[in-house]
Amino acid sequence: MDYLMGIDLGTSSLKTLIMERNGKIIALSKCRYDVQSPMPGYMEQDPKIWWQACVQTIRDCLYKSGINSDEIASLGFSGQMHGLVLLDNKKELIRPAILHNDARSGDEVKELYELLGMKNIQEHLMNPLFTGSQITSLYWMKKNEVRQFRKIRYILSPKDYLLFRLTGVICTDYSDASATLLYDIKENRWWKKALECIGLSDLRMAPVQESIISVGKVLEAAGEETGISKKTVVCVGGGDQVMQALGNGVVEPGKATVTIGSSGQIFIPTDCPVGNPNYNMHTFCGAQENTWFSMGAILSAGLSLKWAGSVLEVNDFAELSRRAELAPAGSGGILFLPYLNGERTPHMNPMLRGGILGLNTKTGTNDFVRSVMEGVAFALREAMETCLQITPDPTLWIASGGGTQSNIWMEILADILGKPLYISKVEENAAVGAAITAGVGAGVYRNLKEGCKEVVSYQPDPVVPDVERIKQYEELYQIFKESYTANKMGLEKLSQIQRRDQDA
Ligand SMILES: Nc1ncnc2c1ncn2[C@@H]1O[C@H](COP(=O)(O)OP(=O)(O)O)[C@@H](O)[C@H]1O
Numbered sequence: 001m002d003y004l005m006g007i008d009l010g011t012s013s014l015k016t017l018i019m020e021r022n023g024k025i026i027a028l029s030k031c032r033y034d035v036q037s038p039m040p041g042y043m044e045q046d047p048k049i050w051w052q053a054c055v056q057t058i059r060d061c062l063y064k065s066g067i068n069s070d071e072i073a074s075l076g077f078s079g080q081m082h083g084l085v086l087l088d089n090k091k092e093l094i095r096p097a098i099l100h101n102d103a104r105s106g107d108e109v110k111e112l113y114e115l116l117g118m119k120n121i122q123e124h125l126m127n128p129l130f131t132g133s134q135i136t137s138l139y140w141m142k143k144n145e146v147r148q149f150r151k152i153r154y155i156l157s158p159k160d161y162l163l164f165r166l167t168g169v170i171c172t173d174y175s176d177a178s179a180t181l182l183y184d185i186k187e188n189r190w191w192k193k194a195l196e197c198i199g200l201s202d203l204r205m206a207p208v209q210e211s212i213i214s215v216g217k218v219l220e221a222a223g224e225e226t227g228i229s230k231k232t233v234v235c236v237g238g239g240d241q242v243m244q245a246l247g248n249g250v251v252e253p254g255k256a257t258v259t260i261g262s263s264g265q266i267f268i269p270t271d272c273p274v275g276n277p278n279y280n281m282h283t284f285c286g287a288q289e290n291t292w293f294s295m296g297a298i299l300s301a302g303l304s305l306k307w308a309g310s311v312l313e314v315n316d317f318a319e320l321s322r323r324a325e326l327a328p329a330g331s332g333g334i335l336f337l338p339y340l341n342g343e344r345t346p347h348m349n350p351m352l353r354g355g356i357l358g359l360n361t362k363t364g365t366n367d368f369v370r371s372v373m374e375g376v377a378f379a380l381r382e383a384m385e386t387c388l389q390i391t392p393d394p395t396l397w398i399a400s401g402g403g404t405q406s407n408i409w410m411e412i413l414a415d416i417l418g419k420p421l422y423i424s425k426v427e428e429n430a431a432v433g434a435a436i437t438a439g440v441g442a443g444v445y446r447n448l449k450e451g452c453k454e455v456v457s458y459q460p461d462p463v464v465p466d467v468e469r470i471k472q473y474e475e476l477y478q479i480f481k482e483s484y485t486a487n488k489m490g491l492e493k494l495s496q497i498q499r500r501d502q503d504a
């Protein structure tokens, strides 16, 4: 039988799975790791840890499945987007990866807007500039790590590093290329002006392929390390948002996903690159040429619940969900602002900080946990409304990510978005999407649409919003939006104090 392998490099863990062509998962393995924050606002990971996690989970999956590795027709990657991985001319790592949620380059964002010009950015990148994107992280390095900057020979996105370790091939895909903010989305090539502006040439950038393209076979040494056979075809894969969408059967306009992973996203496929007139959401390329999507991204979704758990010293998400179930809808009138590490859509502000408003003598820990889940859902609604200002509302919404494991969180999300939410029957949709992509690359499926049709089905009953709670949340949502405007300046000042104190 032909099996397919999907590998998803997340922010908090790496997941590998082996599935049959009909989507039945026969082995799944996860390896957790931490994000390092050596300075306030810095978010980094050592790519070698990703590779170790990749090796460990591949071996574990092969062992659990009991299959012969020759039977794996192909494998593909999904990866956290925007992050910066740098290799020197010996193809050695230059420094730890700077991640998508890094907030150090606020000044560089402002400078790059000046240097590149708003009109050019609108026309070529079709995205707002933001901290944690490759363009701003590279520009920060140029100013602050001159010696290391000079060593840069290859610039990769996170999943491309795993592809390189496995095959020796340097290459990326359209989705990750566009997410670097160094890529001209209209012209479909690296944007020379942006590269020149930060003192680099497009020779430093990886060749760009469709996600389904097979780049070759595993290297001898990597084969021995992982147990992957030389017969297995290795495909490029794509950014985790594109891969999770495919793993949820979202392959063309009409369907959309709302994701609660470590971060959170609204993902809407579009017929053309819609751009970003208000500089507060994203337009990126899809898995294949001439495919695009609009995206609203919030920085602390699942991460907010993780933080709440650490405050309460409850590190079990299922237990946190039970606690949220015990609190009333609206959490007794308290509101959580989930800006723990700044925010992207719609505020595009790395200097924001979180907040809890309306605390009173009756507020208890159950209210606190529920308000965190509600605050994340309010932020996702604001991201959704931002996208829907310029893209048509899809007919079907699918919830995705680790947050779907919580019934109460899904109920809250459906009520706050005011949308029935479908949930896929399988977990780990980004890894499933990577496996589907690899299946197309190896000829197991004729195309992505066929792969999605064979693999993806939804639980029979969507999570349906409740009419009464929709009304109740509407009132709170208006206060949530106003709270940003009312508190913005104070939150920014607090963030400055936090940086200053931690710097000292
Ligand atoms: N049983 C659960 N109940 C509530 N939330 C959960 C549960 N399991 C996972 N989560 C949420 O999902 C997040 C992880 O999502 P995941 O999609 O695995 O993230 P990533 O891909 O970024 O590593 C956790 O931080 C947590 O907030």
Ligand SMILES: O=C(CO)[C@@H](O)[C@H](O)COP(=O)(O)O
Pocket: 009, 010, 011, 012, 079, 080, 081, 082, 100, 240, 241, 261, 262, 263, 264, 265, 297
């Ligand atoms: O930043 C984005 C999208 O813009 C995220 O998709 C990251 O790529 C990481 O996702 P998680 O690991 O937090 O789910």
